[in-house]
Amino acid sequence: MRLTFGLFDSGVGGFTVLMQVLRRYPLSSCLYLADTARVPYGDKGINEIREIALEVTHWLRGQNVSFVLVGCNTTNSLALDIVQREAGVPVVSLISSAAEMITKRRVGVLATPATALSGAYKSEIELSSSDKIVFEQSCPAFVPMIEDGKIDSVELRRVAIKYLSPLLEARVEEVVLGCTHYPLLEPLLRELLPQEIRIIDPAVGLADKLDKFLGPPVWRFNRRYSLASTRFCVTKDPLNFAARANDWLGECPEVELVSLQQRSCFF
Numbered sequence: 001m002r003l004t005f006g007l008f009d010s011g012v013g014g015f016t017v018l019m020q021v022l023r024r025y026p027l028s029s030c031l032y033l034a035d036t037a038r039v040p041y042g043d044k045g046i047n048e049i050r051e052i053a054l055e056v057t058h059w060l061r062g063q064n065v066s067f068v069l070v071g072c073n074t075t076n077s078l079a080l081d082i083v084q085r086e087a088g089v090p091v092v093s094l095i096s097s098a099a100e101m102i103t104k105r106r107v108g109v110l111a112t113p114a115t116a117l118s119g120a121y122k123s124e125i126e127l128s129s130s131d132k133i134v135f136e137q138s139c140p141a142f143v144p145m146i147e148d149g150k151i152d153s154v155e156l157r158r159v160a161i162k163y164l165s166p167l168l169e170a171r172v173e174e175v176v177l178g179c180t181h182y183p184l185l186e187p188l189l190r191e192l193l194p195q196e197i198r199i200i201d202p203a204v205g206l207a208d209k210l211d212k213f214l215g216p217p218v219w220r221f222n223r224r225y226s227l228a229s230t231r232f233c234v235t236k237d238p239l240n241f242a243a244r245a246n247d248w249l250g251e252c253p254e255v256e257l258v259s260l261q262q263r264s265c266f267f
């Protein structure tokens with residue numbers, strides 16, 4: 001029997017995780033939930049992020065998924081304990097996957113304001129190896145601009161230069177894309193960063209860990225995949241989301257509008 005995994009994010013950021021998984025497991029079956037009614041998560045306070053995580057996890061649990069991929073670093077930073085406690089199935093964390101990918105000493109992390117403030121990347125990376133020095137950079141403008149499709153704008157380039165400059169001053173050797181939306185900016189970030197600075201996408205490490213659920217990957221660098229076995233659900237504006245999927249994933253899927261408001265009490 002084919003297992004269906006749950007993957008959630010506030011919006012299109014989870015696409016970057018989905019792409020990594022489908023490249024390795026083109027036949028896997030996914031339930032992708034985008035909480036588009038509440039994107040962005042990254043400028044919300046901790047209590048709200050934890051309440052949302054509870055609601056999302058209860059909804060996913062009701063869909064009988066076999067395991068959950070946390071496609072959102074902000075939730076991962078501030079509410080992983082809730083997702084793990086409430087999911088009723090195994091949960092795979094992005095941040096611990098990223099920490100395992102670090103090879104250099106001076107590490108920069110680009111993240112949402114909530115993730116940067118939480119210090120979750122810093123603690124996880126320093127825990128894995130105490131000689132690491134981590135510099136976290138909050139990037140509040142990125143997610144709204146990506147969700148609005150303003151990828152090629154002069155304004156995006158301007159803010160990217162602003163966010164990278166403290167990391168360059170800190171002489172980082174690796175830069176972690178600590179928000180799943182950011183790999184969508186990788187061509188721009190690659191252009192702005194010196195070649196010797198490695199860019200790390202945590203979704204690569206996460207997808208490499210899935211053999212225990214999905215068996216051996218078909219082909220790690222497969223570029224072709226289909227969305228036929230992915231069910232997309234959103235909390236607002238399904239047509240806009242389908243258009244974004246077409247932009248980023250090359251297919252315009254059917255997208256269901258769902259309500260997450262079901263039995264979920266604060267903890």
Ligand code: DGL
Pocket residue numbers: 009010011013014039040041042043071072073074075112115143178179180181
């Ligand atoms: N893509 C998510 C993350 O990795 C959420 C970004 C947001 O909604 O602010 O943090």
